[in-house]
Amino acid sequence: MLGISATAAGCGGSSWATTSPDTSTSATSGTDPSVDNPAPTDGSAAGAPTPTGGAVTAAAPIAGRNLVVVELQGGNDSLAMLQPVGSGRLHDVRPDQVIDDEELAAIRDGLGWQPALAGLVGTGVAAVMGIGSDDPSFSHFEMEQRWWRGEPGVGRERTTGFLGRLCDQLDDGSPVTGISLSGGPTPALLSDKAVTVGLSDPWGGWFLQEKDSWLDGYRSGLAEMASPMSGAERDALGADVRIARNERARAGISNTLRFADSLAGINPENNDTYPYGALAEQLSLASQMLDADAGLRVVHVGLGGFDTHSGQSWRHPQLMTELNDALVAFIADLDTRGLRESTLIMTTSEFGRRVPSNDGGTDHGAAGTSLLCGPVNPGFYGEMPSLSSLDDGNLTATMRFDDYYATVAEKWFGIPAAEVLAPNAEALDGIIV
């Protein structure tokens, strides 16, 4: 079988050379990009083995399910990721960015993929289209905040993040329920009670593991300072607010130590089967952490650079390649570890981009497409926004992102959407296997 499997370990890069479809013709190397997204009930369509042996047909029981969130930072031009075929409109308004139909990969139902994503698509991808927000803002900041908080509207009600609230629901007292590997704590993981941690880089927290007598002294001192408060200490502090602050500070330390214990043995350099790059680095760590079975359920990773105001025709394909290669390696790794059926991967991005191009790139836009990979029924979901009736050059969303979130909460984790989102958030049917 072509592609990544345990037997191909160590040939990471080269195995992809044989399975990534040639962009000029189809079916040159055993995968037929025109027969993509095989019907899930077959497992693998005859004559079109996908790199990892077919889409997942049955998900693991809810209790052990994990979520990996890939944040595409900057606003992904999803029209350049998944493009309507034969659109004269796109040729007119973004001639420098539109992908020629012959180059699109895995064409189906009038839509075709950026060819760099063919590998990923081959593993089984559900594209959710037309995702946006009420009163879209074109500010990164404002929109990032909305996505992190899980509030598509203009108001600022919540202090927790959507992922943090999921962690609160999933929390079983484990040392860490959610982690971000993408550059520090993310507001998306702000929770009420579950422990969530952000590492600013994969090596953050080295001091928690390294063997050294001085560090032993430091760690044991930390552990001692985090001991539960005695009655006498409580009396000495007196006021409730003082006691609460001190207890939370001690909890911060003890959670840190429990987190360290639970993930002992993780090696950030253990990534032979992964391509080079920041996203791959994060994902290789993510798979080890999930495999450690220490109660970690949600992992947030990020890929920056999507704010393609210029140079988009080379930048965006490069980003798509990085996304593809990292995720394909990750999925294969999950497969090896027996985690493929229990791990859902979702992408997010603060907005799509404007339909007409501008000066070699695109401006901030509104609606976009997000991807779900793993135990999903491959295909296209939602409604691709109209290209003919644009709102000042922008796509009009056909669903709110909290419906996308609700799908993950309800259909994947079995958490009622209303527990973590606005009452009117509605999960989509049929995507999760």
Added chain:
Amino acid sequence: MSGPDAAAPSTSLAGHHSRRQPLAAVGSGPIGAQAGLARGDKAGLAHVLRRCSFGPRPGEVESFGALTPADLVEELLEDEGNNALSAADAAARYADDDLEPEEEWLRALLVQMMQGQHRLHERMTWLWHTHFTSSLDKASLAMMFQQHHRIRRNALGNFRTLATELTTDAAMLVWLDGDGSTGDAPNENYAREFLELFVLGRDQGYSEDDIRVAARVFSGWYVDWESGEVTFNEEAHYTRPLTFMGTRRRWDAESLIAHICGLPECHRHVARTLHRWFIGGDPADAFIDELAEVFADADLEIKPLVAAILRSDEFHAAHMTRVRQPVEWLCVTLQALGITDLEDAEIWPWTLEALGQMPFLPPNVAGWPDDDRWSSASQVVARASIVLDLELPESTHDRVAPTVDAVLARCGLYDVSETTRRALAHAESDFGEFDRRLELLFALALTSPEFALT
């Protein structure tokens, strides 16, 4: 012994005698109504310095040894000077707009906080930045410095002046989309945040229409991105009479702000804000009303309001009720360790980014939240990573004995729990090597629960 629950009458700055209860949340326990009045009370002195500056600086508490915390407050208030911004200024002049990792400006700002002569002024300068937010995410560094200067000039001056100056400030105009906003189709962003966050607070009696009216009044300003110069275009401004919260007038930015600043909601909002900064917790309405009155009587001069807060029992009783935010934590850490060369110590913008608080880059218009996330596991990992990477200067080795008391004093901690003290004592006794013992004591003190609080 009069406990904190006794409703002792006190004279506020406005001369009112009040019988309000001291802040219930911090009422009980050994820190009570007598707090602030004990001469040489190191914990009390340290508390004042923690809340009113970026310290305490090593040796500072000892140097104020003869004072009561209340005396120290008076000394800090008597200081009329403003810190000029010199080193950072120079950095701004040659800095471009790109946020390069090697930027000097951030280090210059931190040095200013740690070494600035006028402590309370420096603290207020920082606090106003966290309130009247703007960000490098949209504004250039030169614009942010220009704004920083405005804030610095007015930090202990007049609130109305500060609010007015910032409304037509380049960085603010760019940040909240006032730049190019026209009277006919005004951008509402600034008006909304001005009312909701900066000056009145949410749900304080103004409607969506009022926000739209304010947006029209604030229109007509343009920013030249190259030079940072701000100009007013009469043609683009809305000139017809408008009704704002029931008052109909032909407004301009200045008159509207003056009107808003005359509202009791404004006085209470600013009182609440400063109360949160200096005391924390939930304030009693009666206390806020009293503070609001002081503020109004002072025609919105900031210093009398600060003074009223710092002179209250509530303030002196509020030890360790707030979490230490990253910028402050870093300043006190560097000073405790005796580190003065920040470039040598490799303090970069990403150091603060890893801690989650980068000056001039608030996460959103509401600024940085003030809650227990700053003592969470993420923060512990980030802070410990930084501390363990720092090198203890020789001079500090010479000055500080490797004992628990010496190190705690150096870190400004005069009242730690038995647990923390025991942990440090074990480190002191179990760890043989002299040099590394000092480092271990510092590492533990700087990541202790008490050091994470203020």
